[in-house]
Amino acid sequence: MAATRTRGFTLVELVMVMAVVAVIAAMAAPRWGRSMAHWQVDAAARRLAADLAWAQSRARITSSHQSVNVNVTTGQYQLVGVADPDHLSNTYTVTLGQSPYRSTIVSAAATDANGNIIFDGYGNPATSGTIVLQCGDFQKTVQVNANTGSIGLQ
Secondary structure, three states: OOOOOOOOOOHHHHHHHHHHHHHHHHHHHHHHHHHHHHHHHHHHHHHHHHHHHHHHHHHHHHOOOEEEEEEOOOOEEEEEEEEOOOOOOOEEEEEOOOOOOOOEEEEEOOOOOOOEEEEOOOOOEOOOEEEEEEEOOEEEEEEEOOOOOOEEEO
8 A cells, every 4th residue: 555645845846945035025125215216206296297287277367476384494385275185174284204195395496485386376486496305316396487387397
């Protein structure tokens, strides 16, 4: 009578597979981190550009000035006079340093001396300039053009 052998993996085989998985994970981790930083700064720049376009649209619709206050120190911006959709008693504020963006505002050259981007009643920005965001090694620039009224990404 032949002895039956149970099928399975030996401890050596399992250790070898775990070693291969660990090496692959160690190679992929830095790329994953850079990819996440690139995604986060891109998402933050798109959010800022969309909110600036929203403020511009509100200025046109209401035929009144609308300002966006950009605070480089705290890494946040506010749509002045606009209620937060989630908390109606609060001003609409976005903190770019928090999840999911985890980005910083490096510079805000599109603002006046008080850190405001002001749109007139026709939706035209008072000043041209850029707002530079950064996460890790990656930077994105949001451009505001007073001549054309356009808001874009670079």
